[in-house]
Amino acid sequence: GAVVSQHPSRVICKSGTSVKIECRSLDFQATTMFWYRQFPKQSLMLMATSNEGSKATYEQGVEKDKFLINHASLTLSTLTVTSAHPEDSSFYICSAFLPGNTIYFGEGSWLTVV
């Protein structure tokens, strides 16, 4: 079964609104989670590293005020896309390390901004 769960799997929002995507670690604590974005037929691009209890670390070119990351507990990280635009439409995937350093990915969340 899944060890990292994302919700929602698909979401459609209107341009200018905000949408939140959740990433949960199931049955284990994840002090660090990673958020990736993937456009159709392209690879995964690391957006940011989410750290429990502290600020996220963003990759170069990723707007931290637009992609808000909150890692308030050891099992939950959230990514909020603020003032979404059609160009933000993408597949967003989170990942987390299990004890023993194995990395697992969530199922992904399709965001469509109309």
Add this chain to the structure above:
Amino acid sequence: TQLLEQSPQFLSIQEGENLTVYCNSSSVFSSLQWYRQEPGEGPVLLVTVVTGGEVKKLKRLTFQFGDARKDSSLHITAAQPGDTGLYLCAGRAGQAGTALIFGKGTTLSVSS
């Protein structure tokens, strides 16, 4: 910034043919992983290589890590339509717990 150059980007072959996908970098990686991803799903780990020169086999798939740990290859023997998908190499240059950096991916299409 560590970069992983993956090639070819697209590959379309007939069933039964062999193929090789390459992943190269100027950086040394502590480990390198290969994933396969279906549309709309998260990537699924195929293999992790950690030792320079290491070769791992998974049925018809052979993975090799370069001696200098800067490159890797994935070889598929006698490809089948079920092998169709996006193949991604990913490396971790830093210490344990650092993020994976992905190559651009190889979209493989195997027709019968």
